[in-house]
Amino acid sequence: MKKYEQYPVTVTNSLKGTKELFQPITPGYVGIYVCGPTVYNDVHLGNVRTFLTFDIVTRYLRFLGYKVRYVRNITDVGHLENDADEGEDKISKRARLEKLEPMEIVHQYTQGFHDVMRQFNILPPNIEPTATGHLIEQIELIKTLLDKGYAYVVNGSVYFDVTKYDREHHYGILSGRNIEELMESGRKLESQDEKRNKIDFALWKKASPTHIMRWPSPWSDGFPGWHIECTVMSTKYLGQEFDIHGGGMDLKFPHHECEIAQATGATGHAPVRYWMHSNMLTVNGQKMSKSLGNSFLPRELFTGAHPLLQKGYSPMTVRFFMLQSHYSSTLDFSNEALNAAEKGYKRLAHTLSVVKDLPANYTSNNPDNSLNEELKKLVEECYRCMSDDFNTAKTLAALFEMSTRINAIRSGELPHERIEPETLELLKTTYVSFMQDVLGLMEEQAPDGELIDGVIRVLIDIRKKARLDRNFALSDKIRDDLAALGIRLMDGKDGEITYRID
RNA sequence: GGCGCUGUGGCCGAGUGGCUAGGCAGAGGUCUGCAAAACCUUUUACAGCGGUUCGAAUCCGCUCAGCGCCUCCA
Numbered sequence: 001m002k003k004y005e006q007y008p009v010t011v012t013n014s015l016k017g018t019k020e021l022f023q024p025i026t027p028g029y030v031g032i033y034v035c036g037p038t039v040y041n042d043v044h045l046g047n048v049r050t051f052l053t054f055d056i057v058t059r060y061l062r063f064l065g066y067k068v069r070y071v072r073n074i075t076d077v078g079h080l081e082n083d084a085d086e087g088e089d090k091i092s093k094r095a096r097l098e099k100l101e102p103m104e105i106v107h108q109y110t111q112g113f114h115d116v117m118r119q120f121n122i123l124p125p126n127i128e129p130t131a132t133g134h135l136i137e138q139i140e141l142i143k144t145l146l147d148k149g150y151a152y153v154v155n156g157s158v159y160f161d162v163t164k165y166d167r168e169h170h171y172g173i174l175s176g177r178n179i180e181e182l183m184e185s186g187r188k189l190e191s192q193d194e195k196r197n198k199i200d201f202a203l204w205k206k207a208s209p210t211h212i213m214r215w216p217s218p219w220s221d222g223f224p225g226w227h228i229e230c231t232v233m234s235t236k237y238l239g240q241e242f243d244i245h246g247g248g249m250d251l252k253f254p255h256h257e258c259e260i261a262q263a264t265g266a267t268g269h270a271p272v273r274y275w276m277h278s279n280m281l282t283v284n285g286q287k288m289s290k291s292l293g294n295s296f297l298p299r300e301l302f303t304g305a306h307p308l309l310q311k312g313y314s315p316m317t318v319r320f321f322m323l324q325s326h327y328s329s330t331l332d333f334s335n336e337a338l339n340a341a342e343k344g345y346k347r348l349a350h351t352l353s354v355v356k357d358l359p360a361n362y363t364s365n366n367p368d369n370s371l372n373e374e375l376k377k378l379v380e381e382c383y384r385c386m387s388d389d390f391n392t393a394k395t396l397a398a399l400f401e402m403s404t405r406i407n408a409i410r411s412g413e414l415p416h417e418r419i420e421p422e423t424l425e426l427l428k429t430t431y432v433s434f435m436q437d438v439l440g441l442m443e444e445q446a447p448d449g450e451l452i453d454g455v456i457r458v459l460i461d462i463r464k465k466a467r468l469d470r471n472f473a474l475s476d477k478i479r480d481d482l483a484a485l486g487i488r489l490m491d492g493k494d495g496e497i498t499y500r501i502d
Numbered sequence: 503g504g505c506g507c508u509g510u511g512g513c514c515g516a517g518u519g520g521c522u523a524g525g526c527a528g529a530g531g532u533c534u535g536c537a538a539a540a541c542c543u544u545u546u547a548c549a550g551c552g553g554u555u556c557g558a559a560u561c562c563g564c565u566c567a568g569c570g571c572c573u574c575c576a
Contacts, residue, residue, distance in 0.1 A: 017506095034576095035576075036576090037576075038574085038575080038576095043576090044576085046575085046576050047575090047576045048576085049576070050576040051576080053576095090574075172505095175505070175506085175571080175572085176505055176506070177504080177505060177571095177572075178504090178505090181503090181504050181505080181572090182504085182572075184503085184504085226574085247576065248575075248576025249507095249570075249571080249576080250570080250571065250574095250575055250576065251575080251576070252506095252571070253505085253571060253572065254571095254572080254573095255575095277576095278576070279507090279570090279576095280569090280570070280576075281576085282569080282570095285568065285569065286569075287569080287570065287575095288576095289574095289575060289576090290574085290575065291573095291574075291575070320525095321514090324514075324515060324516085324524085324525070325514085325515060325516080326515090326516075329507095329508085329515085329516090330507085330508075330569075330570085331514090331515090332514080334513080334514080336513050336514070336526080336527090337513070337514045337515085337526085338514095339513095339526075339527095340513070340514060340515095340525060340526035340527080341514080341525080341526080342526095343525080343526060343527095344524090344525045344526065345525095347525085347539095350539085350540095385516095391516075391517095393515065393516050393517095393523090393524080394516060394517080394523075394524080396516095396524070396525080397516070397523055397524035397525080398523095398524085399524095400524055400525070401523095401524080404540090404541075407539090407540055407541070408540080408541060408542095410540085411533090411539095411540060411541070413532095413533095413540080413541055413542090414541085467535080470535075472535060472536075475535090476535095476536075476537085479537080479538085480537095483538085488538065488539080489538080489539095490537095490538055490539045490540080491534070491537085491538080491539085492539090492540090493533075493534090493540090498539085500538095500539080
């Protein structure tokens with residue numbers, strides 16, 4: 001029996017707003033697509049939360065035994081900008097400002113994005129397709145939509161006919177919007193005279209003469225519209241119908257709604273079984289976003305170099321902080337919350353090193369049934385919580401309970417004779433795998449960890465000797481001086497000394 | 503204006519009808535040469551009002567407060 005049969009996963013499907021049993025189209029296999037970053041600027045922490053959410057989703061599905069293909073794109077064409085009258089492309093605008101080639105910018109920020117993902121221990125997707133690498137497919141899809149009558153050409157640009165689509169299907173199934181209200185409300189834009197209706201959206205945009213990023217097409221030299229890339233790249237690698245499509249909440253409308261319309265228009269059926277949306281990061285109750293200017297860059301967070309931050313926080317502290325809330329809730333950033341997370345994370349991380357040092361061959365001569373049952377229940381709890389819509393907050397609560405038990409076993413306060421060896425082994429492997437493989441919380445080490453470790457061990461030996469000689473002046477000096485450097489020595493019951501780097 | 507979300511103890515944050523969330527902070531204790539860590543014990547809740555129910559933080563209604571999307575956004 002596969003683990004995913006033993007612990008069936010439920011997901012909140014944004015399409016219906018309810019939690020439902022997750023059943024992949026092909027048993028045992030999962031296809032997942034997530035809208036990746038637009039690489040014209042540094043990724044900020046809000047982006048990180050979304051990619052962390054789906055990192056957890058893919059990690060856990062794999063952990064359960066599913067074979068997962070995870071596709072996350074890079075948007076390197078840039079989106080239409082409304083404040084520029086002629087529909088200027090974000091990437092080309094910035095290119096001119098900095099006197100760089102568009103491709104140069106794309107490359108630079110893609111690298112930066114990958115660096116940040118690595119720092120947070122967010123695993124790379126199986127395929128990371130780029131919009132510019134799929135122009136042919138995008139043009140082909142636009143042709144299909146034109147053939148089927150869902151699109152029309154005006155002055156070299158192509159638009160999707162939402163009204164026509166809505167008559168045959170239903171536009172707005174994801175966001176709960178209806179077409180009449182959309183037609184009435186919202187702002188009117190002068191540049192929209194080309195469109196038949198204000199809610200129509202561009203599939204292909206003719207480039208102005210000054211526009212640098214441009215490609216030939218049957219309609220004009222220009223560039224693709226914002227939504228078409230995701231439809232093309234998701235269905236190319238995952239099929240016309242696939243399991244999970246994810247992204248930030250703010251993409252629900254219009255981006256994902258338009259994706260559904262395009263794909264449904266082209267194929268006649270809905271592209272995605274389960275839509276998942278991660279919620280926003282907030283600062284003082286307000287959405288963290290580039291445009292509001294209240295967003296942190298990851299490196300600002302690590303160093304503390306930001307007016308709103310008291311100090312720096314490590315990537316794993318931040319990862320832990322984000323996992324303490326459910327992905328579907330907003331999460332507010334504050335120094336107090338981060339400080340609490342730092343301590344909590346260190347506790348779990350310390351237990352991770354403790355559990356790895358626990359002797360392998362414990363024997364049990366006096367097993368305590370209720371204790372064994374309790375420990376097994378904690379193990380079950382980890383699976384149960386993760387399978388419940390990837391509830392990392394609840395899973396962490398279970399890991400804290402396990403941490404308490406493991407520390408007690410280590411110190412001897414909980415005699416290991418009372419625990420059956422199989423139960424103890426299960427406890428150990430579950431703790432390690434949920435921490436490292438499922439939640440991706442690694443132990444953080446200084447870059448030159450081995451050297452420092454060696455040096456500290458020498459000092460520990462000297463301290464041990466001094467304590468035996470009752471030379472407390474010396475032993476205290478070693479401990480205090482190391483503490484001043486952020487290295488904490490802790491005397492164990494058995495005379496052994498362990499340390500932690502803060 | 504339309505669509506939607508949220509309001510939990512000093513702070514963060516799970517929980518969706520009866521059963522301990524958890525972390526941080528606070529208090530007491532055990533251990534220790536003294537500490538730290540660890541372990542044990544412990545205080546403070548469900549925005550307000552009304553309703554449904556044997557029973558509501560959890561469902562329904564109203565009020566208040568805040569937020570998101572509707573424009574590029576994760």
